[in-house]
Amino acid sequence: MLKVSHVTKYYDKVKAVDDLSFEVKDGEIFGLLGVNGAGKTTTFRMITGLLDKTEGEILFNGKKIDYSVTDQIGFLTEERSLLTKLTVLEQAYLYGGLKGLTNKEINERLDKLLAKLEIPEYKNRKIKELSKGNQQKVQLIMSIINEPKLLILDEPFSGLDPINIELFKDLIMELKNKGTSIIFSSHRMDHVEYFCDSLVILVKGKTVLEGNLKEIKENYRKKNILVEGDINIDKIKEIPGVLKIEENKGTYTISIENKEVNTKVFKEISKSKNITKYLLEDASLNEIFIEKVGASYEK
Ligand code: ATP
Numbered sequence: 001m002l003k004v005s006h007v008t009k010y011y012d013k014v015k016a017v018d019d020l021s022f023e024v025k026d027g028e029i030f031g032l033l034g035v036n037g038a039g040k041t042t043t044f045r046m047i048t049g050l051l052d053k054t055e056g057e058i059l060f061n062g063k064k065i066d067y068s069v070t071d072q073i074g075f076l077t078e079e080r081s082l083l084t085k086l087t088v089l090e091q092a093y094l095y096g097g098l099k100g101l102t103n104k105e106i107n108e109r110l111d112k113l114l115a116k117l118e119i120p121e122y123k124n125r126k127i128k129e130l131s132k133g134n135q136q137k138v139q140l141i142m143s144i145i146n147e148p149k150l151l152i153l154d155e156p157f158s159g160l161d162p163i164n165i166e167l168f169k170d171l172i173m174e175l176k177n178k179g180t181s182i183i184f185s186s187h188r189m190d191h192v193e194y195f196c197d198s199l200v201i202l203v204k205g206k207t208v209l210e211g212n213l214k215e216i217k218e219n220y221r222k223k224n225i226l227v228e229g230d231i232n233i234d235k236i237k238e239i240p241g242v243l244k245i246e247e248n249k250g251t252y253t254i255s256i257e258n259k260e261v262n263t264k265v266f267k268e269i270s271k272s273k274n275i276t277k278y279l280l281e282d283a284s285l286n287e288i289f290i291e292k293v294g295a296s297y298e299k
Contacts, residue, residue: 007056018205031199039205074148084128099146189286217282229275
């Protein structure tokens with residue numbers, strides 16, 4: 001569906017994106033991650049045709065990006081891009097019109113989406129009168145009113161409370177299940193773990209980690225053991241391959257170098273009579289992100 005091949009972007013002498021390649025398949029949610037200034041927005045702008053690349057190629061279903069292609073792309077930008085003096089309906093007419101929809105189509109789709117996000121009463125209200133979270137809902141609606149084949153979501157949950165996050169999550173999963181390909185960007189690694197099938201992590205425009213999320217986690221050697229109960233921390237610390245032990249609200253997290261170390265930790269912990277939980281887990285994406293990005297920063 002989307003193929004980004006060896007794309008590089010310079011702003012004058014600043015190399016914002018450096019030889020980036022990845023592929024997003026039909027109905028896949030793909031994560032494009034990185035710290036501030038890593039080159040994510042620049043990449044989104046090149047995909048949506050708002051910015052020319054310096055080198056490389058971006059193909060959408062085998063075609064170069066032009067207006068016929070951008071009509072099939074939706075983009076929820078990180079910064080608000082709504083015309084706040086307009087009503088929600090007027091904004092929808094404007095966006096939908098640009099994407100070639102008739103007012104009748106726009107009205108029907110808007111009604112459905114407002115109902116789904118539980119704000120039907122705001123259709124004829126000025127956007128500036130809406131709360132931050134409701135403006136974010138309107139922004140999401142605008143990015144999907146054209147029923148895009150490819151949807152870019154840059155920090156989609158910003159400003160949302162937990163209940164609205166769930167509404168957004170359901171809608172995003174519904175779009176994925178209908179076959180929409182999604183590029184998802186967020187600093188919240190738990191959201192990335194929830195949604196993404198594959199991902200790329202950028203540092204200063206360069207890829208430092210890429211691939212299928214499940215494989216990335218399995219192949220990452222460090223693991224965590226979660227334990228509840230009375231344990232002899234000093235004894236466990238002495239086991240070779242135990243990296244650190246943290247305690248939070250009665251649960252110990254024992255980080256180990258690789259899963260072989262688990263056998264030794266288990267042997268030690270089974271001496272205790274009072275263990276209510278013992279779980280070996282892959283490292284979280286957050287830990288992997290911090291290690292990969294941190295290591296690249298030091299170079
Ligand atoms: P954030 O998470 O903060 O939004 P980002 O990953 O989206 O960051 P970009 O905005 O793509 O990063 O920026 C990548 C690099 O390009 C940064 O070094 C930034 O300063 C630089 N840059 C971005 N836009 C311009 C511009 N218009 N002119 C010059 N340099 C720019």
